[in-house]
Amino acid sequence: MSAPVVQGWCPGAHRPMMSGDGLVVRVRPRLARxxxxxxxxxxxxxxRFGNGTIDLTNRANxxxxxxxEDxxxxLLAELSALNLLDAEPGIETRRNxxxxxxxxxxxxxARLTQALIDRLGDLPALPAKFGFAVDTGAARLLAGDSADIRLERGASGLILRADGAETGRLVTEDEAIDRVIDLAMWFAERFTSDTRRMAxxxxxxxxxxEWQGHAPGPTAPALQPGNSEIGPIYGAAFGQLPAAELRGLVGASGAAALRVTPWRLFLLEGGA
Structure with a gap:
């Protein structure tokens, strides 16, 4: 296996991080689902392989x-069988x-996120924690969460915004991912060891x-445990999900899927 990565690295499935009780193996759900x-x-x-607890991270992983270690x-083979693993470690790292x-x-x-996933191989080399946000609902939910390039809805339509900039660039859906790659290229040509994030x-x-001029739309109130149009929202104390209890909850609710968030909350899609 690959050598465990030292503290400070953003762990993945292929490249885990060593902690006091063993390896930390991160799973990045596609479309947070x-x-x-x-x-x-x-x-x-x-x-079977871990300490019986699944952690929710502030990157919705x-x-x-x-x-x-042995x-x-x-574990990778089992994650691959569940279709929770990218075969190429480099793509997994970029799927942030x-x-x-x-x-x-x-x-x-959903369309923009899938289009971005399909084009991850076209991105330049970027710092490990460089990330993207797709937040195109009527009101933004991810404005306070870490991302370097943002696709959002503005007053005039879809905008692409560099994190740290007050305004963004108006784009069409068809060109949006091309422009994401262009902005990533601009960043990749200029970042240094001291400026590894867009802001x-x-x-x-x-x-x-050309990357400015169009303001993003309003922000939405923070989600809270309760009901939503997708399904019930649950809070996870300290961001920890006891696996046995979660298994029972998903089965009892009849949910079609679990959606993760960056806020120690999860949704049971279609669940009772």
Whole structure:
């Protein structure tokens, strides 16, 4: 297996991070969503290979902790069987995408996120924690969460905004991902060891006017535990999900899927 990564690295599935009780293996759900079968399978893996708890991260990812080094490769095989793993480690690292959790299947957020996933191989080399946000609902939910390039809805339509800039560039859906790649290229040609995030870079270098001029729309109130149009929202104390209890909850609710958020909350899509 690959050598465990030292503290400070953003762990992934292929490149775990060592902690006091074993490896931390991060799973990045596509479109912030795991089907019910994937959720139940991940719970089983947490009980079999980890410490029995699944962590929610502030990047809307999931982490298994306490994984023994000898169990890393068998765990990867099981994650791959659940379709929770990118075959190429480089693509997994780039799939650092926050998604507004209240999207509907096939809507603009879902379409843009999938289009970005399909084009990850076209991105330049970027710092490990460089990320994207797709937040194109009527009101923004991810404005306070970490992302370097944002797709949002503005008064005039869809905008692409560099994090740290007050305004963004008006784009069409068809050209949006091309422009995301262009902005990533602009960043990749200029960042330094001291400016590895977009907001830090544009604080030191002027962002070209072509990337500005259109204000984003309003922000939405923070989600709270309760009901939503997607399904019930639950809070996770300390961002921790006991795998056995989560397995029982998903099964009892009849949910079709679990959606994760950056806020220690999760949604049971279609659940009672």
């Amino acid at each position: 795991l089907s019910a079968a994937q959720t139940l399978g991940l719970c089983d893996l947490a009980l 999931l982490q298994l902790r306490g994984v023994a 169990d890393h490769q068998p 995408i926050l998604v507004s959790p209240l999207y509907q299947p096939g809507d603009l957020t 830090r870079l544009i604080a030191t270098q002027a962002l070209p006017e």
